[in-house]
Amino acid sequence: MSSSTPWPPSRRRPDVDRMAGVGVSPGVGAGPAHLLVGEIPEPPADARHDGDAAAETARAVVALERVAADLEARGVQAGGTAEDVLEAQAMMARDPELVEGVSALVGGGMAASRAVYQAFQKYRDMLASAGGYLAERVADLDDIRDRVVALLTGVPMPGVPVDAAVPYVLIARDLAPADTAVLSRDLVAAFVTEEGGPTSHTAILARAMGVPAVVACAGATAITSGTPVLVDGTSGIVRLMPSDEEVAEARDAAAARQAALSAVTGPGRTSDGHPVPLLANVGGPGDLPAALANGAEGVGLYRTEFLFLDRAAPPSAAEQVEAYRAVLAAFPGGRVVVRTLDAGADKPLAFLPPPGHEPNPALGERGLRMFRVHQEVMAAQLGALAVAAAGTEAKLQVMAPMVATRAEAEWFVRACRSAGLPEAGIMIEIPAAALRAADLAGAVDFFSIGTNDLAQYTFAADRQLSGLTELQDPWQPALLDLIHGAAVAASAQGKGCGVCGEAAADPVLACVLVGLGVTSLSMASPALPAVRAALARHSLDQCVLAAVDARGAPSAEIARAAARAHLPGLADLAL
Amino acid sequence: MAERKVTVQSEVGLHARPAATFVQTAAKATVNVTVARMSGEPVSAKSILSVLALDVRQGETIVISADGEGADELLDALAAIASAP
Incomplete structure (x- = not known):
């Protein structure tokens, strides 16, 4: 079947001079781009040296x-955890085995670059097949190998320039600790990465x-x-070739x-005093x-994966206990x-038996x-x-x-109660x-809506696919x-319903969420001041409208415009 | 040939910092020194890559072996590192 109807043009499709990502560290930075060199080409399998094995070794x-x-x-320059990581990498590069x-391969006539590549391959395979923590070290090993191969073949070394006439905008697929350990504000005007999220290494560092x-x-x-x-x-907007005026x-x-944002402080509330706790x-x-620093009133989402x-x-x-108590x-x-x-299967735990292969981990046993x-x-x-x-x-x-179901909710709440946890x-x-929020609200003490996954599952659209x-x-x-259905169901039974997904970090959408009946908003901390300021400029009635x-x-685009029409205070904030 | 059987106590197993300390200590010695899982193939204790690839977890037992002058002192030092919590 063919159709003459054009596919709706994508609002976010990047054109040549403008790209959009997720802003994770506020402020404006400008400078020449520096693209972090990605892959070092693999030396050809038949690369040989000219016969002097001793010199080649x-x-x-x-x-x-x-x-x-x-x-x-x-490592010494960076200190802290980065020093441990980099020192371990140095030991790997000096490994006598x-x-x-390498020496054995070169003795057989192989060029040094290829010999280094192959010698690393053996350990790479061993670590990768072990899984878990060791599989994570494969990236460290590849980094060392690439540096050595780059030196031997005379291609530019992967890594960031540590001296530059003007601060540069560092662009990369993602950043590793070795890349970033030596960076400073005087060197880097801004970071842009293709991958990563608000809690990625890049975001935290920035x-x-x-x-x-x-x-x-x-x-x-x-x-x-x-x-x-x-x-x-x-x-989250990235502009190429901006004019001086634009900058x-x-x-x-x-x-x-x-200035406008930091003028608003204190707990989250609408202009008519309806409280909306703002959490991190x-x-x-x-x-x-x-x-x-951003005035969070508490934590609305503490992700505990880092411990495991x-x-x-x-x-x-x-x-x-220590990690929970600190927060x-x-x-x-x-x-x-x-x-x-x-x-789940995409984030397996090394200390548990490996999960079975799941073709679709987002829909799996997670x-x-x-x-x-x-x-x-x-x-x-729960005990801890x-x-x-x-x-x-x-x-x-x-x-x-x-x-997904009331039975699951009941099972979890029972487990919390028997561990002595009063609020589950x-x-x-x-x-x-x-869809069954009214049913589930009866079994639990509160809801928290994860808008990222809720969107992924509602639209059958993988979050990882850009x-x-x-x-x-x-x-x-x-x-x-x-979201409205869940918030109304919770409120009818006197329960709270927060939002802890990316949606809460959008100051315009935050007003809409409050209008839908959401009772608290949790977001990456840098987003808190803008959300606090947007709420403070609008009444609950405006949010409801x-x-x-x-x-x-009928569409996201029109929804955005329709909401803005009721929220005049956004203009004062340049939002 | 002297040897020590040690149960690894560190929470991270013989990885990360404990592995680095273990290998650094072994590398300072002039004699050959190996480490193996129980009834496994021994590998050089001076090779961080080989030691990591053994993938020794907390609670697992390893055999450290060395031969020659100072072997006993070396093995004692390595055993202490491997059994440190």
């Missing part, structure tokens, strides 16, 4: 040693450095080095917006300074919503479903949470991810749970309907 050894010394020096392997950053920016690595780039770490304008707007999404105690991933043994009770202690009198472990198989892991986590909560003044709320809730991220971004748009009226018209719209 010596070249390889010198290259390995230079790379080791360089990694070590970067590796050197022996916020710590106070440098603007945009992640998940499709097509970013197509930008050529040297191209002038303007990056807005708040809106000046963006800087002024950022400064004005910053955190991935560990390391995210607390940003949360507190990439390790050979489960975290001890003491380690878990609880930061918000005396506030609330801390902890999401229990959300792992989240609460994984807990049904490994109940001891859940019991240990109960211990951590004792003696702190924060209100601990615990919630389970990937709940669920994530609303599966459409079945949203080609389907349009269907992931949280302004889609179908998604707004589900915006929500009604957004739900009445």
Whole structure:
């Protein structure tokens, strides 16, 4: 069947001079692009040397040693955890068995570059097949190999320039600790990565450095080095070849917006005083300074995966208690919503038997479903949470991810109660749970809507596929309907219903969510001031009208415009 | 040939920092020193890549062997590292 109707043009399809990603560290930065060199080409399998095996071996050894010394020096300069990582890499480059392997291959006539490549391959295979923590080290090994091969073949070394006339905009697929350990504000004007999310290494580093950053920016690595780039770490917009006026304008707007935003402080509320607690999404105690600096009233989503991933043994009770207590202690009198472990086939736990192959991990045995198989892991986590909560003044709320039915919700709540946890809730991220919210609300103490997964499952559109971004748009009226249904069902039974997905971080959508009946908003900390300011400029009635018209719209685009028409205060904030 | 059987106590197993300390200590010695899983093939204790690839987890037992002058002192030092919590 053929159709003459054109496919709807994608709003976010990047054109040549403008790209959009997710702003994860606010502010505006401009400078020449520096594209981080990606792959070093594999030396050809038939590369031979000219016959002097001893000299060729010596070249390889010198290259390995230079790379080791360089990694070590970067480590010393960086300090902290990065030093441990880089020092371990230096040891790998100096591994005597590796050197022996290279020497044997060169003795057989192979060129040094190829010999290094093959010698690494053996260990690469061993580590990759071990899985878990060791498979993660494969990237470290590849990094060393690429550096050595680059030296031997005379191609530019992967890595970032550590001296530059003017600060540059660093563009990469994603950034590794070795890339970023030596960076500073004087060197980098902004970060743009094609992959990564608000809690990726890049995002965390950028916020710590106070440098603007945009992640998940499709097509970013197509930008050529040297191209002038303007990056807005708040809106996520990346502009190529901006004029001087555009740069000046963006800087002024950022400064004005910053001033307007920081003028509004205190707990979240609408202009007529309707309270909307504004909470932070955190991935560990390391995210607390940003949360507190941005005035978070508590934590609305504490992702606990960092405690469990990439390790050979489960975290001890003491380690878990410490990690939970650190966050609880930061918000005396506030609330801390902890999401229990959300792992699955795409994020396997090294200390558990490997899960069976799942062709579609997003639809597999993950989240609460994984807990049904490994109940001891859940019991240990809930127990540690109960211990951590004792003696702190924060209100601990615990919630389970990937709940579809009332029976699952009841099972989780029972487990929480028997662990001594008074408040147990669920994530609303599966459409079945949203559709039957009235049923589920009776079984739990609260809801928290994960808009990212709820959109993925509602639109049958994989979050990882950048080609389907349009269907992931949280302004889609179908998604707004589900959020409204869940919020109304919770409210009818006197229960709270928060949102902890990316949707809450959009100041315009935040007003609409409040109008839909959502009772608290949780987001990456840098987004808090803009959301607080947008709410403070509008009454609850305005939010409700915006929500009604957004739900009445036939598309995300029209929903956005319809809502804006009811929210005049956004203009003052340049939002 | 002297040897020590040790149960690895570190939470991260013989990986990360414990593995680095273990290999650094072994590398300083002049004698040959190997490490193996119980009834497994021994590998050089001076090779970080080989030691990592053994994939020894917390609670697993390893056999460390060395021969020659100072072997006993070396094995004691390595055993202490491997059994440190």
